[in-house]
Amino acid sequence: MGKKSRDKGARLEREVVALLKNSGRKARRTAPLQTYEPNNEPDIDSDGLRIEVKGRRNGFIQIYEWLEGNDWLVLKANGKPFLVVKKLEDELESLLR
Numbered sequence: 001m002g003k004k005s006r007d008k009g010a011r012l013e014r015e016v017v018a019l020l021k022n023s024g025r026k027a028r029r030t031a032p033l034q035t036y037e038p039n040n041e042p043d044i045d046s047d048g049l050r051i052e053v054k055g056r057r058n059g060f061i062q063i064y065e066w067l068e069g070n071d072w073l074v075l076k077a078n079g080k081p082f083l084v085v086k087k088l089e090d091e092l093e094s095l096l097r
Contacts, residue, residue, distance in 0.1 A: 012055045013043050016088070020046045023092040 020027035042050035
């Protein structure tokens with residue numbers, strides 16, 4: 001992984017940690033010094049939640065289009081479980097209720 005990719009990933013992780021902390025949750029990056037060795041650590045731990053953060057320039061644009069105007073987007077690949085996609089801000093807001 002190149003330096004630009006690592007820097008982008010770290011920036012996104014810091015942004016998510018800040019959003020979580022601003023909503024009153026505990027949150028920390030678990031592996032700020034990632035190595036090339038595979039590990040089982042998530043990017044972020046937040047009150048016991050294991051959170052993986054991914055960012056792509058255009059790779060997820062279809063997901064955003066499908067989610068537009070909806071509360072949830074439910075996805076499923078053959079042989080895999082259903083996934084729910086929703087805006088992080090909406091999820092944090094619902095946790096505070």
